[in-house]
Amino acid sequence: MVEIEGIIAKAIDGFYYILVNKEEYCCRSRKKFRFKEIEPKVGDKVTIKIIDFEKREGVIEKIHERTSDFIRPQISNVTQVFIVLAYLEPKVNLEMLNKMLINFEVEGVKTNIIINKCDLHGEEDDREVNELFKSFPYDVIKVSVKDRININTIKNKLHNNISCFCGASGVGKSSLLNEIVSKNIMDISTLSQKIKRGKHTTRFSQLIYIDELDGYLIDTPGFTSVSISKNIGMDDLKEYFIEFMDYYEGCKFRGCRHINEAQCNVKKAVQHGKINEMRYEMYVRFYNKFNQKEK
Ligand SMILES: Nc1nc2c(ncn2[C@@H]2O[C@H](COP(=O)(O)OP(=O)(O)O)[C@@H](O)[C@H]2O)c(=O)[nH]1
Ligand SMILES: [Mg+2]
Ligand SMILES: [Zn+2]
Missing domain, CATH: 2.40.50.140 (Nucleic acid-binding proteins)
Known part of the structure; x- marks a missing residue:
């Protein structure tokens, strides 16, 4: 046999x-x-x-033994993740983005962010995006599949990797992968106005091998919501906001939660623009949600 x-x-x-x-x-x-x-x-x-x-x-x-094991999406052995989002259409969901970042941090897999559909941005939108992602702790790549902007920047990161593309439905994951492989092998959703249902929405994760890059790419179905991994308790949460780590030695209290404590060096770093403001807001929001649950 x-x-x-x-x-x-x-x-x-x-x-x-x-x-x-x-x-x-x-x-x-x-x-x-x-x-x-x-x-x-x-x-x-x-x-x-x-x-x-x-x-x-x-x-x-x-x-064979898995080197990484995701629950959502259900895939394994991924060596890097690209979270794909659009700023305008569909509108970016920052809570979902940060929950995904936490979950991938739990898996210890390198994560990048792609902001697709930049062709739809006016000047003001571009300014907002820059402001929102200022000193963000992950690589943020602005892309337009439609106008073929920064496709090569992404291609250059794919060599010898198993790269997974995930994010909400309709952000352009399948379109991007098609552009990268220059073939139409991934399903692209063309929303039918009459029935309001995705016609070719990606329903299953699919892995393909790209010769030229000696790498694998995985297209995944979009999800509408994400929950923070069950393995994380409220006191661990701060560990997954990796950029806080550079600052918490300077907090007055050991075990500072960076919420209401006096002389918190993390909060100071936020005020001085060293830690991204949106990240800190998300941290406080998630922390408070844990807090409510535990009462
Ligand atoms: N304006 C614009 N539309 C895009 C771009 N990329 C994808 N789209 C469109 O967005 C819709 C959803 O794309 P699809 O690849 O199916 O998204 P997925 O659900 O993330 O796989 C399709 O109608 C695409 O043509 C882009 O860069 N700019
Ligand atoms: Mg798709
Ligand atoms: Zn602190």
Whole structure:
């Protein structure tokens, strides 16, 4: 029996599509994974047993250890994330952005931010975006797929990585990936006015291999809401606002929560523009929500 290794590119209705040297094998999964409560997911490196070479059919025999494991979206082994957003259409959701940043920080995966649809910005919008993301602790790349702005900046970051693109629906993830691979392989949503339903909205995560970049890209379905990982308690929250770390040694109180404490160096850094104001506001907002829950 021949066994080969590959990577799961798609998972649909109990079938797994495995990339093996650019060829796709359709596989079922062994029941034994279900007993262990491990479900194969997109990005998993797997060993498959070939049942039929001609039809390219097999069975997943083994799931290799994951180097990263996301719940939302359900994907594994990602080495970097691009959170894609639009400032105007759909309007940017800052709470969702920061929750995603926290969750990816928990996974310890490098995260970048893409602001797409910059072609829609007037001068005032550009100013607002610059102000909003001033001294932001993650790379922020302004992009227009429509006008092909900064596509190469992104391409240059993709070599030898498994890069995942995620964010709300309609921000242009699939369009961007299509532009990068210069082929139409990802579904692009064209909203039908009559039925108000996405026609080609991405419904499943999909991984593709790009020869030229020797890297994998993952397109994901958009989500409408995100919750902060359950592994985080209110006192850990500050650890995931990574930029606070440079300042908290200067706080007067050990264990300062950077909320109401006197002589808080984090708050001082916010006032002096060293810590991004929106980030700090989000921190306080999330902290207070935890606080309400625990009462
Ligand atoms: N104006 C403008 N529209 C864009 C741009 N990128 C994508 N779109 C449009 O935004 C809509 C949603 O795109 P899609 O790629 O399906 O978004 P996804 O849901 O994030 O995958 C489509 O109608 C695209 O044509 C852009 O850079 N500028
Ligand atoms: Mg899509
Ligand atoms: Zn403090």
